[in-house]
Amino acid sequence: MSSSQQSIEVRIEGYRDVWVYCEHEDGKLTRPTTEVIAGARKVADKVGMDVVGVLIGYNLGDLVREPIYYGADKVIYCDDPRLKDYQVLPYTTVLSDMVMQLKPWALLFVTSEIGKDLGPRVAYRTRTGLAADVIDLVVEDFVMNLPTGRYVYKDCIAQVRPDFATRIAKIFTPKHRPQISSVRPGNFTPLPRDESRRGEIVRWEPRFDEDDFQVEVLETVRVPKSEVKLEEAKVVISLGLGVLRDASGRPRNPREAYELAKQLADLIREKFGVETEIGASRALIYAELKELEGLITKDRQVGQTGKTIAPDVYIALGISGALQHRVGMQRSKKIIAVNVDPNAPIFQIAHYGYVGDLYEFLPKAIEILRSM
Amino acid sequence: MTKAVPARTTRVVTVGGVLRREEMDLVINPLDFKALQAADYAKRYNGGKLIAVSMGPDFKVKPLLSELYSHPIEGVDEAIVLSDRRMAGADTWATAYTLSLGVKKALDLNRGAVEEVLELVESGASGEKVLERARELYHANLLPNLVYTEKPGLPEGVVQRYAKGRATVEEVREALLKVRTELERFLIVAGLKTSDGETGSTGPQTAEALSDALGRKIPDITHVVDFEVDAESGTLVAVRKTGSYLQRLRSPLPCVITIMPDYRAGVTPVLRRKRAALYSYRGKVREVRVWNADDIGADPSKIGLAGSPTIVGPGIDIGGPPVQKFVGRTRVFTQRVEAFEFNGKTYGPFERFAKADDLPEELVRELEAKGLVKRFDLRDLLEEVFGGVLVAAKH
Ligand SMILES: Cc1cc2nc3c(=O)[nH]c(=O)nc-3n(C[C@H](O)[C@H](O)[C@H](O)COP(=O)(O)OP(=O)(O)OC[C@H]3O[C@@H](n4cnc5c(N)ncnc54)[C@H](O)[C@@H]3O)c2cc1C
Numbered sequence: 001m002s003s004s005q006q007s008i009e010v011r012i013e014g015y016r017d018v019w020v021y022c023e024h025e026d027g028k029l030t031r032p033t034t035e036v037i038a039g040a041r042k043v044a045d046k047v048g049m050d051v052v053g054v055l056i057g058y059n060l061g062d063l064v065r066e067p068i069y070y071g072a073d074k075v076i077y078c079d080d081p082r083l084k085d086y087q088v089l090p091y092t093t094v095l096s097d098m099v100m101q102l103k104p105w106a107l108l109f110v111t112s113e114i115g116k117d118l119g120p121r122v123a124y125r126t127r128t129g130l131a132a133d134v135i136d137l138v139v140e141d142f143v144m145n146l147p148t149g150r151y152v153y154k155d156c157i158a159q160v161r162p163d164f165a166t167r168i169a170k171i172f173t174p175k176h177r178p179q180i181s182s183v184r185p186g187n188f189t190p191l192p193r194d195e196s197r198r199g200e201i202v203r204w205e206p207r208f209d210e211d212d213f214q215v216e217v218l219e220t221v222r223v224p225k226s227e228v229k230l231e232e233a234k235v236v237i238s239l240g241l242g243v244l245r246d247a248s249g250r251p252r253n254p255r256e257a258y259e260l261a262k263q264l265a266d267l268i269r270e271k272f273g274v275e276t277e278i279g280a281s282r283a284l285i286y287a288e289l290k291e292l293e294g295l296i297t298k299d300r301q302v303g304q305t306g307k308t309i310a311p312d313v314y315i316a317l318g319i320s321g322a323l324q325h326r327v328g329m330q331r332s333k334k335i336i337a338v339n340v341d342p343n344a345p346i347f348q349i350a351h352y353g354y355v356g357d358l359y360e361f362l363p364k365a366i367e368i369l370r371s372m
Numbered sequence: 373m374t375k376a377v378p379a380r381t382t383r384v385v386t387v388g389g390v391l392r393r394e395e396m397d398l399v400i401n402p403l404d405f406k407a408l409q410a411a412d413y414a415k416r417y418n419g420g421k422l423i424a425v426s427m428g429p430d431f432k433v434k435p436l437l438s439e440l441y442s443h444p445i446e447g448v449d450e451a452i453v454l455s456d457r458r459m460a461g462a463d464t465w466a467t468a469y470t471l472s473l474g475v476k477k478a479l480d481l482n483r484g485a486v487e488e489v490l491e492l493v494e495s496g497a498s499g500e501k502v503l504e505r506a507r508e509l510y511h512a513n514l515l516p517n518l519v520y521t522e523k524p525g526l527p528e529g530v531v532q533r534y535a536k537g538r539a540t541v542e543e544v545r546e547a548l549l550k551v552r553t554e555l556e557r558f559l560i561v562a563g564l565k566t567s568d569g570e571t572g573s574t575g576p577q578t579a580e581a582l583s584d585a586l587g588r589k590i591p592d593i594t595h596v597v598d599f600e601v602d603a604e605s606g607t608l609v610a611v612r613k614t615g616s617y618l619q620r621l622r623s624p625l626p627c628v629i630t631i632m633p634d635y636r637a638g639v640t641p642v643l644r645r646k647r648a649a650l651y652s653y654r655g656k657v658r659e660v661r662v663w664n665a666d667d668i669g670a671d672p673s674k675i676g677l678a679g680s681p682t683i684v685g686p687g688i689d690i691g692g693p694p695v696q697k698f699v700g701r702t703r704v705f706t707q708r709v710e711a712f713e714f715n716g717k718t719y720g721p722f723e724r725f726a727k728a729d730d731l732p733e734e735l736v737r738e739l740e741a742k743g744l745v746k747r748f749d750l751r752d753l754l755e756e757v758f759g760g761v762l763v764a765a766k767h
Contacts, residue, residue: 025615086614088576089591113614117594120573124465124580129681132464132571142685158685162570170685211589218609219620272758304570313757334757352753353698361750368751369758 007150015105015177017074018044019052021095021118022067023110029063031231032110034070034190036183039137040108041071041191046139047155049105050074056094058084068199071191076102078204082213085220086114090212092121098204099126099178106157108137109182116182123180129173131159134181135308135327142172157181162304162327186231186308187331226299230277235268235313237261238279238302238329241287242318247340247357255291260362261317267369274312279329281319282306303328317358321346373471373560373578374404374426374440376433377568398432403563405445406631410599411561412447413637417644418603419516419651420554421449425474427467430455430662437660450513450657452478456664461677464569468577470675473668475560475578476585482555485514489531490548499535502544506531513657518547518650526649554651557606557625564595564630575630582628592628593621597635601625603651695727702748703728703736709744725756 018040023030040051053067055077064077078094099107099122107122109115111133123130138160142153153174159181160170173179230236243257258278265276278295279302289296302309304324314332319325321337321344329335330349337350338361347353354361376398408424415422424440426433430453437451454474462470489509492502506520506529520529530547533539560579565572572594579592597618599610608623613632640648665675673679697704704725711720714735722728728736728745739745 023615030615085619088593089589092580113595113612116572117576117592120464120571120576121580121592123573123681124468124577127465127681130464130571130573131682132573142683144683169687172683172685173681174683176681209589214589215591215593215621215623217619218622221618221620222616223613223618225616268758336753336757347696351696352757353696353701354750354753355698355700364750365754368754372754372758 007152010151010153010174011155012153012175012177015103017050017052017104018106018108019054019076019099019104019178020067020072021107021109021115022053022055023112023114024055024057024060024063024066027061027063029066029070030110030112031190032112032183032185033067034193035185035188036108036110037067037070037072038191039183039188040106042188043106043137043139043157047105052076052104054095054098056083056091058082064201068197068201069193069195071197072199074200074202076202076204078206080206082208083206085217086118087213087215087217088117088121089215090206090208091118092125093208093212094204094206095122096125097207104178107178107180109180111182111184119180119182126178128176128178128180129171131161131171131173131179131181133304134159134161134171134183135187136160137181137183138170142174144174162323168327184308186310228277228297228299229275230279230300230302230307230309232275233277233309234274234311235265235276235315236279236302236309236311236329236332237265237276237315237317238281238319239284239296239317240281240319240325241283242339242358243284246359252359253291254289255295257317257358257362258292258295260359260366264315264362264366264369267366271369271372279307279309279314281322281325316346316350317361319346320344321349373562373574374407374424374437375401375563375566375568375574376426376428376436377401377566398428398436400436400440401563401566401568403565403567403631403633405563406633406635407561407563408440408443408445408448409637410596410629410631410635411559412445413640414559414561414601415447415652416640416648418601419648420558420603421513421653422447423478424448424451425454425471425478426452427454427459427462427470427474429460430660434660434662438658441656441658449653449655450478451660453660453662454664454668455662456675458665458672458678459676461680462675463680463682464571464573464577465681466675466677466679467574468581469679470665470668470670471574471578472581472585473670474663475558475582477663477668479555479558482514483552485509485512486519486548486552486555489515489519490545490552493534493541493544493548499537502531503535510654513653513655516551516651516653519551522654523649551651553606554603557603559601559608559625560628562628562630564632572630575628579628582626586626590626590628591623592630593623594630595632596629597632599629604647697725697727697748697753699750699753700747703740703745704748704752705739706744706746709739714738725752 020036020040022033044051050073053072053075060079067075109119138158140158142156144151156172157179158170243254246252269276280296280300304327308328310331313334314329315336317338335350336352337346338354338358342355378396411422433453440448509515510520520531534544562575576592579590583590593610595613596610601608606625608627611620705722707724709722
């Protein structure tokens, strides 16, 4: 770049605050929502703005205070009988109107069925960008080198998301506001709930169009909650395709690996009083092994298309460590990798490596832990 | 809607974060086959036609769409690629905008054909003349069997009967108006997400873009696990997942849905087959159509990189490698060792399990001889991890 080229600072003025669209179920904020409030806090504090919780629904009651208890400075809520169930058209209208009138600087959703529906529609209607599946939010300048100069867009949010092309990509929305993202669960730790926190609570009066209510909710049924609590476990022991054979290449019954992993998990739970859970790679789940039927189910998948988790300890047994797997577990505080292949990519991010057979590791580890 | 995605995620070509689709091997996005299956089901149930719409460089995408004609999912009748250099680098906003204009053009084409015949009939054109034009439009796949057909086993079309004096103007008009009404009741099906972008945003955003293009709000339903669609009444009933709930929704058509990977298409009831046949078209137009930005009347400032609010910054590595210890390999201290001197240099202090590998080899051997350093073993590992981290976490 020639030295004569000048830097041109660009600031998009007139937009303030980091909004969080707060999802709620059964009168409570969902856990991922409280995580996103923590993420919003991090960004807002950097640029000296407020965190605003946005709530939409019917008969919200005391729920309107919850975002503040979890770290928001302010709440805007819309309470209307026609908003009882989530519906994309009226919800888009309410939220887009709020955005266009009040001009937030950023708007964060949870990556969920609702966030992935409402977020895109609001972003389209308000003519701004959307970064989906974000795992981190960082404030930085965005620099664009053009023939006409070096443009520096001050204080943008780098919306960090997994990207197969470049490991991790930063998505910027330099010229449009608000900057909208959906944030994957499991990437921020909720702030402790504090009932002594106070903040402004504002009611929003909706204005609907005739055709906002074309869609009718006929029925809502609860799906049985999964018993698998990967996100909450302190120790996760995950199995990969390595369970198929032992180090000498002899086929093994994968059920054996599962039982051993389960024993280890139970032992750790008893000994140290922490929640443990069994996870799996997608390859193992997709293999649909008869021996693991009903045991290694889809809700145990860790990774880009499964769950993103950050337990205190993650033990990867016979998992190669494909990027799609890693983005789901790399924030674990201690990663133990067990793999026969010393060049397996999982070792690049492991704190502890065991180059060897998982069928050897498991019984040994169980024995040692018993004696500890 | 379907997208061509890189065949192998390990060989992706990007320039400044923008995918260079023209330089890669591409395949149809795997989850889009679920969308095709769902659309095919809707067609078997109602008749009509199944159009595959895609955006991407035509020379890459055309062959993939051509293959769809012979795919086990039978139903694809027509395929359209929206291709233009100016469309490259589009984010989901610009993609949705572009796709919505493609859909609108396809709709206008079909509606135009029906309206043309309607006008002919109403202007009092001879039966022969109407018949001739209807035949052309039928061969262009623009009129359903109900209006004109050469399919054996099906009753003659209303225009054919009109030409023979066996149907009144009124009957022709009624049939054409019905076809036109049903054309407006279309369904757009998208896969849940693509294997490259993984955003899942294009479905909902296309509904929003289409709302702009058609001047009325078009609903969308994401994460659909099951649905029935009835062109006769113009309604869609879909079951979708939201949080811990399943919602059953009724929406008017048009509507945009995104299909969950575990969707399975049902069997078409026999009762529907006759209706479906009457409202179906001649069939596969094997030539894949290519429309550029001008063909669809796109505003150049809203397509491609120029129309995209988001910009992908340079890729980055996530965190440096951690301090690593390998069982049987890494050498570690067996106990806390206070700071000491060796060859005139100060080392330490060292905690138990601190790595000794980076110290001078000579020193390490001396420490090993004294029993202060040894190879890290599995017991050490478990002790360090569970003795420290978790006990601390408990309090
Ligand atoms: C769009 C997309 C999304 C994806 N999403 C996910 C996701 O969410 N989660 C996910 O996990 N994957 C995901 N994948 C798949 C991912 O790319 C990998 O294919 C997958 O993670 C591999 O699983 P694995 O490590 O179990 O199997 P493999 O890659 O086959 O690895 C098996 C490993 O076990 C080792 N091994 C063999 N025998 C033993 C033994 N006896 N003891 C110890 N080690 C042994 C081998 O050396 C090897 O490293 C996705 C892929 C795509 C394209």
